[in-house]
Amino acid sequence: MSATLRDVANKVGKSITTVSRALNNHEDISLETRALIHQAAKELGYRPSVTAQRLQKKRTDTIGFVLPPVSPGFSDPFFSQVLAGIASQAAKMDVDLLVSANEDKLDDLEVYVSHVQTRRVDGFILVRTAVDDARIEFLNEHHFPMVTFGKSKIHPTIQFIEVDVEFGMGLATEYLIRLGHRKFGLVLPPPYLVRSGAMLQGVQHKLAENSLQLDGAKIAYGDLSQRSGYHSAQALLAAPDPPTAILSGNDLMAFGVMSAAQAAGLLVGREVSVTGFDDISLAEHSQPPLTTLQQPTYLIGQRLCELLVKTIRGEASQTEVFYPSLIIRNSCGPIV
């Protein structure tokens, strides 16, 4: 098949070792031989076998990413973007990206355990940090490198990239208050996600600052799909004294919220205001275009990867916090 070190060695009449070192540009090989060997390698189309290198180096130069569970039919465009960022950065840093999914309904954790035990990857990128996160627990116990998207409250020392969602939701809330809204509804991500609680706090703090408060009955939890946004909003809107503004934990749910409002005969942006979170590309072209919180999705992916690889390599690295910005479109309007 493909040329090996031995082939190159034979061709130039040197030992395998010499060839290896020449190709890795070690100083102890004469410039002359180095050039000779590089030349020969090129002619033979030699490329090292990564597998052999991995065995010898006892590293995989591979990082793992487990797709958030997808009910067939639903997938979050947000994470596709993050993944694209990770993949691009991985190429730059010369590591491979191993993407996995749960084998059907197997426990999420199984995948991580298996990958660790078989030494398939050098570290993991975790998304959707949970309040009590079994993955973090497990990896931490085994001193396995990881970075998380969203800081873990329980393990604050783990490297992370964060979007300050509390700040973000505060921004949206403030905006809605200025528009005159006083009755708010929330459609949050599942409560077991760290992000969910932070979002709630963001809203509550901002309301408190303005001497307002949130009716506990006006908080709904979805599963991040439009469908769940739709149903949550239906309930919120059907209740007595319905909210005039609904903040959603992600854009997908916000789309569902808008649909529900429209199905209820409400004009979004006039009779009811809706905000999202993420600013996926669809948000710009929804009907009406969605007011939402933008986060640098692709960049986040890149940073996650960079942080992890640096952590693995023992290089200096630092966590990073992004502050989302409010993108004002037409899904919110002044209270009538």
Next chain:
Amino acid sequence: MSATLRDVANKVGKSITTVSRALNNHEDISLETRALIHQAAKELGYRPSVTAQRLQKKRTDTIGFVLPPVSPGFSDPFFSQVLAGIASQAAKMDVDLLVSANEDKLDDLEVYVSHVQTRRVDGFILVRTAVDDARIEFLNEHHFPMVTFGKSKIHPTIQFIEVDVEFGMGLATEYLIRLGHRKFGLVLPPPYLVRSGAMLQGVQHKLAENSLQLDGAKIAYGDLSQRSGYHSAQALLAAPDPPTAILSGNDLMAFGVMSAAQAAGLLVGREVSVTGFDDISLAEHSQPPLTTLQQPTYLIGQRLCELLVKTIRGEASQTEVFYPSLIIRNSCGPIV
């Protein structure tokens, strides 16, 4: 770190060879020793090193998937779904999935070349089959296993999974004709994609069957993003004698088309009809909900993976063609 064969061998006082064979359930090891060894392995938490296995077996048990180019800010939910399907099937078939992206604007092909040369994967899944596809050309030359999503006209012998888009577009066209439409516009995928030409044919054939024909000036090509759908539709709608129905090559562009129509003051589903292709989950909740062609995205991913792995393993396998079905929602209506 983690236990190796040697550790197990030492523990039971047998040779490494015996342990290896016992663990792989070779018949030539007494049931007794086998049980003993399995027991010991379990106690030590032994798991084989995949890297070592790969070196020895000269296979990587890994398949490659290169993300379609993503302009940061744009990513097609359709492919996230496909990817999820691939990943789930990969887990089932016990192979790893290596996901790559182009390092910035490097030629798409580079990634494939590099992976082949360094023997990183055993085969590739290709999406977005092009009319003249350099990737297929290259892999074929090197006798490297691959499956494509969408049959290649030039290399018809390569295994593929196909959605009959010609049939699909025919379905949509027929539906629109029945609604009374006579003036059609098209927003197609880039012409270098096999799919683009097939879609055009689907429309043209159906029109011809009904003694209608398509004005060449009413064909626009987008890049699969909403944005391009928007601009294409703007042009189509601004021209003299504009179409009353616009068929789009994917849902994302259809969203853009709807936005453009709405921006031009047209009521989608009444004054202008729009269809999409893919039926991504957003389609159900767009405003208005999009009439589109459904294809079993997740399943397609699974089949692609299955087909590739079987091909690699030399098992019997067969290409498969899916026929999309028309999902009628509210973006189309009778001609007024």
Next chain:
DNA sequence: TTGAAAGCGCTAACAC
């Protein structure tokens, strides 16, 4: 039924 030995392709200590 079991073990010794070789080798997958590479890197790294240690000599010369």
Next chain:
DNA sequence: GTGTTAGCGCTTTCAA
């Protein structure tokens, strides 16, 4: 500067 030797963890002849 360069080569010899060993070894990463595994599978697989081939003997015993």
